[in-house]
Amino acid sequence: MSRTMLINVTQAEESRVAIVEDGLLEWIEIETGSREKLKGNIYKGVVENINSSLQAAFVRFANGRTGFMPLDEVNFRTFPPRRRGASGRSGSGKPRISDVLKVGQEMLVQVTREQFARKPPSLSTFFSFPGRFLVLLPGSDSSGISRKIEDEAVRERLKKSLKELAVPEGVGVIVRTAGLDQTKTALARDMRYLLRLWGQIEKAAAQAKAPSLIYRERDLVLRAIRDLFTPSIKEVLIDDEETYKRALAYFKSIMPGKQKRVTYYSGDAPLFSKHNLEDQIENIYKRQVPLKSGGAIVIDTTEALTAIDVNSGRTRESTIEETACRANTEAASELARQLRLRDIGGLVVIDFIDMRSRSNIRAVEKTLRDAMRQDKARHDMTRISKLGLLEMSRQRLRATTASSTYQPCKECEGNGVVRTVESSAVALLRRIHARCARGDLARIKVLLPAEVASYLLNRKRDELIRIEQRYETEILILAQPGMRAGDLQVDVELRSVAGTGEHKAARGEEPRVTHSEMDESRERDEKRRRRGRKRRRNGADEVEGGEQTLQQAAPSGAAPAAALPDESRDAPAPPEEAADSAPPARGRRSRGGRSRTTRKRPVRTRAAAPAAPAAGGEDSSTDTAGTPEAVVLPAESHRQENPAEVGTSPVPGETERDAESEEKSARPARRRGRRGGRGRRGGRGRKQAGAPAADAAAGEAGGEGAAAAATALPATGPVSGQDKTPAAAESPTREESSADPAVGSSLV
Known part of the structure; x- marks a missing residue:
């Protein structure tokens, strides 16, 4: 079984180190120049925030970078609690984080885990400096042997060697797997090198200002040689001459007897292509990994865990149980390899094919456990449950291989699917x-x-x-x-x-009605309804068609009376047409069936100014016979008219107040009158023309005042059939004189 280490650094943007065993890729690490490596670096940081609920501190160790440091990663030898006897959250006897650290405190920290997804880097005050054969632990008095060395005789021999080494007080040492067969002299040389390195770090930290970088971990090439080179590796191939010289110098200083295994590769074909590694590297990034038997494993990574599903595919045996056992056994070996290549850490859940035989279940578990022994990361695994699930926890040594070379899809934002x-x-x-x-x-x-x-x-x-x-x-x-x-x-x-x-x-659009205009319209309608109810109780004319005109019988020699304006969209009628535009007097049915009229109470108003000349050029506001006339003020339109064209309007609100006060002071006298025909509400009485209505009003007032009252009566009510007079035919109908529908009809 031959193993070879291949180092490819021909491109400055990316460095790759791979270990091949019998043509199969067993381990690979890729380092890109665009992504800074933090793990192993030592910084001088400042405590930025303390979270007592999490019992952790957030330390700013670089410009724009903040790390997470829990209480368990605080070395109490270096940072003793300020208050003795302070108990922890659960009564465990540990001091609280607020008793150990404070905001603004400067401290030396080491990055133990890279940033993953939205999780910040993890920091610790338990420092570790790996050498070739030993690991130096400043601030610790414990020493030990690597857990991967399981032979008890070898462990006892190494423990004796550690006792003979002059380890300073306050420093711990761990013997690595590479120091298994090393002599006491090789171990002592490695320890002296690490102690010198720690002394230089302490001096640099005393002079540096926080936050700042104190120590940077070695690059990928030297780090891979230091951590991964074992006696089983027979050759180290490097395709860059400068990197080859650096690696050869490192071998001479650390492993003088192994420098002959370092070789400079100068072939025409790329180094990785010659060993058929490019296709195997591409399979690392794929979601589905095929198996030799025809099955496949599907790997899905989420922020919480990694789910792995085992499919039998085309695997066929004599029975279903044998098919499931063969597919699971082959998948177990490949799973351990994929975990190393992809460096999948955290919680891993594996869904094996269901098996009934206990022996088959135990065989699959043993295969996976043996395959995981080659993994340098710490891991813990359970047994296969009755649901066919196996749970595993694995240490994350570095950022995943895919995260260093891939980025989330901009089309699907990393979801893998897009909307139709x-x-x-x-x-x-x-x-x-x-x-x-x-x-x-x-x-x-x-x-x-x-x-x-x-x-x-x-x-x-x-x-x-x-x-x-x-x-x-x-x-x-x-x-x-x-x-x-x-x-x-x-x-x-x-x-x-x-x-x-x-x-x-x-643009042909209707102006939008605002809330203020709607409120004003409702208020005017309410006032109109209140006044109408009062006038009906006092015997006044009923409100018809949303309009009402108050009439006044002016006595001889009295000042002209003014009529209240109404809100009509139509233009105001000229004064000479006032008689044509006045509404007909309405009749009320008496007890004997005859219609009766109601005396109009005089209303005190301000004298209206003379109206503007009519279209014919004559001043219609002056009576040539010397008889005073009632002046009808123009109707107030929804759109504001020019006051010079329609005359002066009374002060808003004053006419209404005077009318209401006059109606309260004197009860109107009712007098029965005789009209032509029997008036009925909504019948013939409503169809009366303007002239008979004026005569009836004149009969009540008497004398010259009756003539003035007849002149003041407008005829704006609707007429129909043969009862329509020429004067009434020219008057607008109620529909034509209604208020703006956007605001609503209102009566002042």
Whole structure:
């Protein structure tokens, strides 16, 4: 059984060291120049934070790097507790981390484990310096023999050799497997070298400022020769001349008798290709590893554990039990090799094929245990359970081989799968619908991969149009070439940014009703309902069509009375057409079946200013006969009109307050009157024209005041059939004079 060590360092970006046994790859380590190696380095750090719940400290040991150091990794010889007798969390007698360390304290630490996934590097104050034959343990008084040396006679001999060595106090020594056959002189020489190294580290740490690097571990080539070279390795091949000289010098200083095994390789074919290692290295990164019998093992690594499944594949035996036993036995040997090559650490769960025979189960367990003996990492394994599962815990010596040469996929973000085009399109459509439903978007633009955009525009066009029409939002779908699957870019434009209501109206959009306008509309409607109820109780005219005009019988010589404005979207009528635009007087049915009228109470208002000239150029606000007339103020439109065109409006709220106070002070006198025909609510009385209504009002007031009251009566109510007069035909209907539907009809 020949073993060969191959060292490939022809490329500066990557160095590789492999051990081959009978043409089969048994061990490999790859070191890249882009990734800094931390394990084994010694730093002078600063305690950055102390977590009492975890009983651990976080130490900043380099710029931008923080390591995790639990209480078990604190050497109490170097850092004694400040308070004696302080008990630990569970009464174990250990001091608390806060009694040993404090924030801002400088300390010397060594990296014991590389950063893995989102876990920070692990730090320790128990230092270890491996040599060729010994391991030096500063700060410890214990010495021992490697656990891999199982022969008791050899262990006793090595213990005697350790006692004869002049080991300083406060320093421990462990004999490595390579020192099994070494003499006392070789062991003493290795120990003196390690003691000199520790002394230099202490001097450098005393002068350095934290955080800083104090000692860097050897590079891959010298580290592999120091840790992996054994007498079973017959040859060391190196394809770089400079690296060959460095390795030869190391052999001369540490192992003078083995320097003849170091050879410089200068062949035409690449070193690894000559030994057929490239294909074997590529299989390390594959998820499925084939077996010679036709079966396979599938390895899936997660952050919590590594799951390994054994499949029989094409393995066929006489019985199912024999097939399962053969596949499991072959998989057990290959599993131990894959764990070493991939350097899989942590918890490992192996799902073997179910077997019924106890002897077969024990045979598979023995095969796996024997194969794991060649592993340098510490490990612990259980038996195969009744479910066919075997659990194993393995020490992680370094970063996994795949992590140093591979990076997570940007397309799937390391998941291994991507979403289908149909699912991506439907999910995006839901997001667009949910965002537009808020009602504050004027425009939304989405950049998508070409496949998803094409699916939306061809298969989901109707849904997009319905969303646009329902929420009045412009949706723009654009294909972005080169965009990865699952990525998207969304740009939204809010209505407040898109433009004002006038700009929206210019684009053919209805101005959006704000909450303040809706509240004002509700308040006006409530006031209108309250006033209507009061006037009905006092015998006033009922509110019809959302409009009401207060009429006043002005006595002779009195000032012109003003009518309250209403909120109509139509333009105000000229004063000479006031009689045509006044609503007809409504009748109320008396006890005898005849209609009766209600006397209108005079309302104290401010005198209205003269209205603007009519279209014909005449001043319609002046009575040429000297008879005072009632002035009808123009209706207030939803859109603000020019006061110069419609005349002066009364002070808002004053007319209403005066009317309410007057109605409370005097009860209106009711007088029965006679009308042509029997008035009925909603019947003929509602169809009365403007002239008969004016005569009835004039009969109540009497004299010249009656004529003035007749002039003040507008005729804006709807008429129908043959009862329609020319004056009423020109008046707008109730539908035409209704308030803006966006705000709601209101009456002041």
